[in-house]
Amino acid sequence: MRREQTLADRISGSALWRSVVRHGYPDTQRNQALIIASNVFLHIHPVKIKRYATKVTYTFCLGGLSFFMFLVLVMTGVLLMFYYVPSTDLAYQSMKDIEGSVTFGQLMRNMHRWAAQGMVIAVFLHMGRVFYTGSYKPPREFNWVIGVLLLVVTFLLSFTGYLLPWDQLAYWAVTVGANIGGATPIIGPQVSRVLLGDFQIGQNTLIRFYTLHVIFLPLVAAFLMAVHFWRIRKDGGISGPL
Amino acid sequence: MAELVHQPTDAPAQIDEKKKQKLLELVRGRAVARPTDLADDEVMVWPSLVVIEAVSATIFLAIMVFLSVMVNAPLLEMADPNKTPNPAKAPWYFLNLQEMLLHMDPALAGIIVPSVALIMIAAIPYIDRSPLGVGILGTSTKGRKIIWFTTVFTIVVETGLILLDEASGRTGFWLKTLFNDWGLPEWSSGMVMPTIVIGIFIAALVVAVKKIFNPTTRELIIALYTGFFVSYWFLAIIGTSFRGPGQDLILPWNLPLVHH
Numbered sequence: 342m343r344r345e346q347t348l349a350d351r352i353s354g355s356a357l358w359r360s361v362v363r364h365g366y367p368d369t370q371r372n373q374a375l376i377i378a379s380n381v382f383l384h385i386h387p388v389k390i391k392r393y394a395t396k397v398t399y400t401f402c403l404g405g406l407s408f409f410m411f412l413v414l415v416m417t418g419v420l421l422m423f424y425y426v427p428s429t430d431l432a433y434q435s436m437k438d439i440e441g442s443v444t445f446g447q448l449m450r451n452m453h454r455w456a457a458q459g460m461v462i463a464v465f466l467h468m469g470r471v472f473y474t475g476s477y478k479p480p481r482e483f484n485w486v487i488g489v490l491l492l493v494v495t496f497l498l499s500f501t502g503y504l505l506p507w508d509q510l511a512y513w514a515v516t517v518g519a520n521i522g523g524a525t526p527i528i529g530p531q532v533s534r535v536l537l538g539d540f541q542i543g544q545n546t547l548i549r550f551y552t553l554h555v556i557f558l559p560l561v562a563a564f565l566m567a568v569h570f571w572r573i574r575k576d577g578g579i580s581g582p583l
Numbered sequence: 584m585a586e587l588v589h590q591p592t593d594a595p596a597q598i599d600e601k602k603k604q605k606l607l608e609l610v611r612g613r614a615v616a617r618p619t620d621l622a623d624d625e626v627m628v629w630p631s632l633v634v635i636e637a638v639s640a641t642i643f644l645a646i647m648v649f650l651s652v653m654v655n656a657p658l659l660e661m662a663d664p665n666k667t668p669n670p671a672k673a674p675w676y677f678l679n680l681q682e683m684l685l686h687m688d689p690a691l692a693g694i695i696v697p698s699v700a701l702i703m704i705a706a707i708p709y710i711d712r713s714p715l716g717v718g719i720l721g722t723s724t725k726g727r728k729i730i731w732f733t734t735v736f737t738i739v740v741e742t743g744l745i746l747l748d749e750a751s752g753r754t755g756f757w758l759k760t761l762f763n764d765w766g767l768p769e770w771s772s773g774m775v776m777p778t779i780v781i782g783i784f785i786a787a788l789v790v791a792v793k794k795i796f797n798p799t800t801r802e803l804i805i806a807l808y809t810g811f812f813v814s815y816w817f818l819a820i821i822g823t824s825f826r827g828p829g830q831d832l833i834l835p836w837n838l839p840l841v842h843h
Contacts (some may be wrong), residue, residue: 374627383629395631402635486708508661521692523678
């Protein structure tokens with residue numbers, strides 16, 4: 342006996358729907374496999390994994406949270422870019438505008454700030470978890486090195502973003518940081534010049550940090566993350582007891 | 584292979600009795616594994632993993648939004664190159680470096696120590712290659728004891744060193760003045776002495792762990808990594824919460840409000 346066609350059946354049976362979604366409802370193993378394999382975002386996952394890999398108290402989701410915070414930072418960061426002006430004359434005023442007159446501007450700025458702090462913490466703790474579970478051991482040596490690079494990029498992302506509000510906190514924190522860079526043995530003055538684009542923090546520094554912060558470093562991070570995630574799969578998924 | 588090819592055809596093939604096998608049975612079945620074949624220790628990613636990801640992302644986003652609604656990001660008055668705040672502090676995750684800056688040459692504290700630490704961390708998997716202990720937090724009971732031992736050791740040593748150097752007026756335990764009197768160059772007290780002090784305490788940690796725990800390579804690396812991990816957070820906390828005007832030691836509740 343044929344069941345009467347509901348509206349949902351008609352929609353999911355239509356040519357339009359089937360051109361977009363190439364699998365049925367994921368209540369069979371076949372469809373559960375297809376939903377992962379046929380989706381560009383989900384197919385970063387394998388179709389099936391070891392049971393231990395789903396244990397939250399093993400990973401504490403720290404790697405995933407680092408990535409998730411990166412996504413939050415991209416989202417809120419793009420929204421902030423609509424209003425922020427990277428000029429020493431206008432930057433501070435645009436911060437005030439974001440906080441005072443832009444709808445949800447203060448919320449976006451707060452989320453960007455706290456997610457940035459959170460990402461540094463999450464990445465660092467993620468490294469700790471990976472170390473203490475011995476997950477860097479062969480065949481995962483190279484992915485550990487990629488992870489160390491990602492830690493450095495995370496620091497740089499956070500540090501370059503720190504200058505942008507152009508308030509006293511930003512200016513002097515970056516002064517301290519730049520002085521550390523200038524203390525590099527032998528090539529100290531050169532490092533300082535490359536970092537600041539000038540002899541002291543000014544317009545050149547701001548545009549330098551801004552460009553690094555909104556495009557260059559996020560691209561580097563995305564590139565390294567692509568390698569990082571890819572290698573997890575190629576090295577047999579996340580580590581587990583032998 | 585070459586031997587096989589050149590075997591003279593007239594010699595009868597010899598059967599090695601030890602290697603002889605017999606066909607037991609033929610089984611009808613599938614030749615290839617299908618993607619949906621699940622072993623006992625496997626689960627489907629949909630739903631078992633994606634559910635965890637979705638739930639943790641949702642919880643975390645909720646926490647993030649709640650925090651952002653409750654606490655505003657700091658924004659002080661506009662940057663003024665002529666008005667140096669006291670204390671001027673780097674972002675908190677670099678305050679461990681700024682803390683070391685107080686006690687040694689800036690090149691050593693800000694560049695050399697962190698670079699060496701990062702390079703050594705990156706090199707860990709090429710030094711410790713044994714697969715033992717993978718997937719077990721702290722490797723073993725001994726490993727977990729070493730973590731605790733190193734944590735206490737690091738905090739005690741660093742607290743002691745900081746207090747001693749503060750007592751000497753940040754003159755490298757009075758050595759800077761002494762070396763100056765002897766006419767030795769600046770780097771002798773800024774670079775050489777701190778390197779020796781750091782080296783001595785790392786060596787002391789290694790010797791202590793070796794004597795007490797008789798560790799494997801992995802367990803010894805656990806001690807060294809824990810030393811780094813704890814130092815990073817401990818010095819960052821000192822720099823963030825215990826350094827007031829003039830970078831003098833201060834209790835957290837006496838800090839200027841800006842740095843809370």
